[in-house]
Amino acid sequence: MNTCQVRLQAREEVAGGTMAFHFQRPTDFAFKAGQAIDLILPAAVAADGANQRHAFSLVNAPFENELVIATRMRDSVFKRALKMFPIGGQVEIEGPFGSLTLHNERARPAIFIAGGIGITPFMSVLRQATHDRLPQEMVLLYSNRRPEDAAFLLELQNLARQNANFQLLPTMTEMDKSDRPWQGETSHISKELLRKTMNGLQKPVFYAAGPPGLVAAMREVLNRVGVNDDDIRSEEFYGY
Numbered sequence: 001m002n003t004c005q006v007r008l009q010a011r012e013e014v015a016g017g018t019m020a021f022h023f024q025r026p027t028d029f030a031f032k033a034g035q036a037i038d039l040i041l042p043a044a045v046a047a048d049g050a051n052q053r054h055a056f057s058l059v060n061a062p063f064e065n066e067l068v069i070a071t072r073m074r075d076s077v078f079k080r081a082l083k084m085f086p087i088g089g090q091v092e093i094e095g096p097f098g099s100l101t102l103h104n105e106r107a108r109p110a111i112f113i114a115g116g117i118g119i120t121p122f123m124s125v126l127r128q129a130t131h132d133r134l135p136q137e138m139v140l141l142y143s144n145r146r147p148e149d150a151a152f153l154l155e156l157q158n159l160a161r162q163n164a165n166f167q168l169l170p171t172m173t174e175m176d177k178s179d180r181p182w183q184g185e186t187s188h189i190s191k192e193l194l195r196k197t198m199n200g201l202q203k204p205v206f207y208a209a210g211p212p213g214l215v216a217a218m219r220e221v222l223n224r225v226g227v228n229d230d231d232i233r234s235e236e237f238y239g240y
């Protein structure tokens with residue numbers, strides 16, 4: 001694992017209350033799509049040592065020339081400091097680490113299940129797979145309350161148009177609170193929705209990322225439809 005200093009180059013809103021932060025990428029920083037880094041803010045801007053370090057999946061793909069993270073901007077010590085961090089300022093990163101990387105058995109499809117900000121590792125995998133024209137079948141079940149909250153939704157719709165092997169299945173579970181039109185799925189990720197998604201796919205490998213409650217619920221539903229734990233990989237994003 002490497003430790004290096006990188007500069008913040010830009011930040012932008014990517015969904016309601018959700019921001020992406022773009023950092024310079026050191027030339028010798030290598031990682032696999034789906035991996036994460038620890039972002040360590042200088043002690044002077046984080047109120048105490050305990051809040052200096054947080055883990056984030058990289059949203060950018062390995063072929064891209066920057067490092068990007070995205071997060072829900074909760075009112076925590078770390079996030080307040082990150083939000084105020086000056087463009088051009090230097091932070092430390094440590095990594096890469098994490099096991100949400102694509103399995104090697106290319107004949108087996110991948111089914112990604114993302115709850116809200118849990119989309120981040122899958123953005124990297126899907127961007128890289130589309131760039132490499134990977135023949136592997138991939139399906140993304142992406143659950144959000146409303147389209148307003150769904151980070152990278154437009155980009156995912158474009159990736160699905162460009163990549164015939166990638167199928168996007170977004171679901172919006174609280175459309176009564178939305179101002180946007182939505183013709184797609186509105187149910188929670190259930191046994192029925194999973195069965196429909198798996199239909200016709202041979203021996204898929206499952207990946208789940210998001211708040212711990214969502215990941216635990218997904219594991220349980222997958223077990224109930226007969227998926228073995230060996231075929232489920234997951235990452236829990238604490239703090240939500």
Ligand SMILES: Cc1cc2nc3c(=O)[nH]c(=O)nc-3n(C[C@H](O)[C@H](O)[C@H](O)COP(=O)(O)OP(=O)(O)OC[C@H]3O[C@@H](n4cnc5c(N)ncnc54)[C@H](O)[C@@H]3O)c2cc1C
Pocket residue numbers: 036054055056057058069070071072074075076077078079098117120121235236237238239240
């Ligand atoms: C591999 C990995 C990748 C991640 N990728 C992303 C990402 O792409 N985007 C994103 O927004 N978040 C990601 N997270 C989660 C992120 O690190 C933060 O925990 C999250 O953003 C909440 O931070 P906060 O400052 O809002 O809350 P905090 O104030 O840091 O946390 C709130 C509460 O969460 C609980 N908590 C925090 N950490 C742990 C822990 N390790 N174990 C048990 N309880 C804990 C504590 O009760 C804490 O009081 C990732 C986490 C991991 C491990």
